[in-house]
Amino acid sequence: MFKIYLFSILLLFGLHSFCRAELIRVYAAADLQYALKEIADLYQREHPEDKVELIFGSSGKGAAQIKAGAPYHLFFSADMKYAEELYKEGYLVTKPKPYAVGRIVVWVRKDSGLDPSKFPQILLEAKKIAIANWEHAPYGRAAKEVLQNYEVFDRVKDKLVLGENVSQAASFVYSGAAEVGIIPLSHAISENMKKVGTYFLIPENKHSPIVQGYGITEAGKNLKGVKKFYEFVLSPKAREILKKYGFMVPGEK
Amino acid sequence: MHEINWLPFWLTIKLASITTFLLLLIGILLSYYLAYNRHKINTIIEALLSLPLVLPPTVLGFYLLILFNKQGLIGTLWYKIFNKQLVFHFEGLVVASVIYSLPMMVHPLTAGFRSVPKNLIEASFTLGKSRLETLIRVILPNMKASILTGIVLSFAHTVGEFGVAVMVGGNIEGETRVVSIAIYSAVESMDYKTAHIYALILFFMSFLTLLALYFLNKKWKPYDKA
Structure with missing residues (x-):
């Protein structure tokens, strides 16, 4: 009897790990809700073999979840601090790069x-x-x-x-x-x-600049799609989208 | 036309089905013990089992998060066996839901076991049937209504779970983004249309399940006529 129980439990757990396509899982600061969605859509049109999954929340929550082992491949912070902190502690494998400045x-x-x-x-x-x-x-x-x-x-x-x-x-x-x-x-x-x-x-000089940084996490370090999307975010097309949503992009006025 | 993502529904139904199935197995064992054994310690066990009813889900979620993560007691063990984490994964939600919905199964089943007339059980023993056979062929068929109640309540309670899911699951599509979290997300991103559709479906689904439950309960109540 007990063996049957155990067997059915294991069977049920096994069933669910079927059919998982290659995907790029992104945790992003909530201010990117619209811009990053558009960037991901554009990316997926150009790379139909990849699927970008977006999870939005506060940067602090994302950083905490990554430290607790959340399976995110890329982390888009709304500042540099959280990204740098993760990088210093080894949770991010690329040095945080600014991708946008918010208002x-x-x-x-x-x-x-x-x-x-x-x-x-x-x-x-x-x-x-x-x-x-x-x-x-x-x-x-x-x-x-x-x-x-x-x-x-x-x-x-x-x-x-x-x-x-x-x-x-x-x-x-x-x-x-x-x-x-x-x-x-x-x-x-x-x-x-x-x-x-x-x-x-609100005039820029009333708060410290909101420089936003991102990087690849430990979980995403060997995935090809992740690397591609990581680079795509800095491409001219992606920068156009960011600018359309009111972000300033690094290296431009 | 606005496209509706059905993944959260599918995930929720999968989670609730697996949870209910596991709870049925665990519940039958636990309730059988509780209904037919009288120890002082049972009171403590019963109180413990009812805790998820009164504790805020965040309390449960918080401690599960601590137990489940890579340094946690259960998390470490799980990681060693399956090389996978419990937090932020579907399996973690299953374990959390089983704990969270446990009283929903154990309470009706225990009541059900106690409602089966003793003479029926004793007759079965007298006829030389084993405990297991008595359980399966005499006791369980005589408490169908309680079993159904346990199944429906556990299922519904798991579908409605939010606080625990948000704390141990995060919000990961196809993995932990169940309907309740998807609604929260949709409202947050001002996608009221999606939120309305999800919420209305849930509303009618819950109503119909409860309707069916009350209907069947009326039909199956064998002992209040006599």
């Missing part, structure tokens, strides 16, 4: 009647302000710096709602649950959000 905006829904260019006064008028959690999201850190530089952080900190990552913060304002969001430019100019909202671009 942040103040975003409101058009039907909220608020004017985002009246920044930072608009923050005092709003009831809830969505930003990403600065503990593990680089864009959240930048948003916090902005609030501190305008000297309003202490006055608005009770109104802040923290998203686990920038996408969640963006979805808080998008849904109308928060009136104002401090989110990446790349989200604000995505089709979804452009339709229903307006934004104000």
Whole structure:
């Protein structure tokens, strides 16, 4: 009897490891939600033999998961710090390279009647302000710096709602649950959000530059597709897409 | 037309089926013991088995994460045998779901075992049938309703699992992105259409399963008429 139990358990576990095609598994900071999706689609059109799988979340969470052994092949951070930390500890096998520099905006829904260019006064008028959690999201850190530089952080900190990552913060304002969001430019100019909202671009000098780095992980080091996609991200075509979503790309103004 | 990715559904159904099957085997053994043995220690066991009902899933998820990772107790052992990690893999979700949904199976089964009239069991023993044969041919057929309840509840509970899955599974397509996580992801990326479709399907699926359960339970209740 017990043997039959054991056998069926093993059989069931065995069944599932069938049919796994070659794939490139990417963990990326949530600000890349739209841009990287487009880059991956383009890449897959040019290399139909590869499948790129994208997982988005905060950079800090991704780094923690990679340290815990998550099977990601490439890691796109929203800053250099997390990527460098992983590289130093041996979880990334390539020295982190910058691929984009991000900007942040103040975003409101058009039907909220608020004017985002009246920044930072608009923050005092709003009831809830969505930003990403600065503990593990680089864009959240930048948003916090902005609030501190305008000297309003202490006055608005009770109104802040923290998203686990920038996408969640963006979805808080998008849904109308928060009136104002401090989110990446790349989200604000995505089709979804452009339709229903307006934004104000926060001057670059109000926060430290959001230089974003990426690298190949230990799990992805010998995979051909991973290497190809890694290089593809720096190709002119991919850079065009990044620029379209409001990123600055390294080596250009 | 908006393309719907069915992978999370397939994965969820696979996870829930495997979990329910394993739970049925484990549940029958455990409940059989609990229903027919009276030890002081059973109270402790029963309390332990019910823990997943009251603990926040994140507590369970947190400790499973620690146990399952490469340095963890179970994780190390698993890694040695299968050369694969438990965290962030489907197998890890299966183990987590089995623990998480255990009370959903054990409670109805234990009640079921206790509801089978003692004289039926004793008659079977008197006729010289072994324990195993009595279990399979006398006891289990007389508690069909409880077994069905256990199966449906375990399945449904596993489909609905989120907190544990998000902590030990991550959000990996085809591996750990079950429907509940896919909905969360879709809302986060403002893809409300996908979220609506997934959520509505889940809604009707759950409703129909429960409907079937209540219907069959009514039909199969043999002892309340007498």
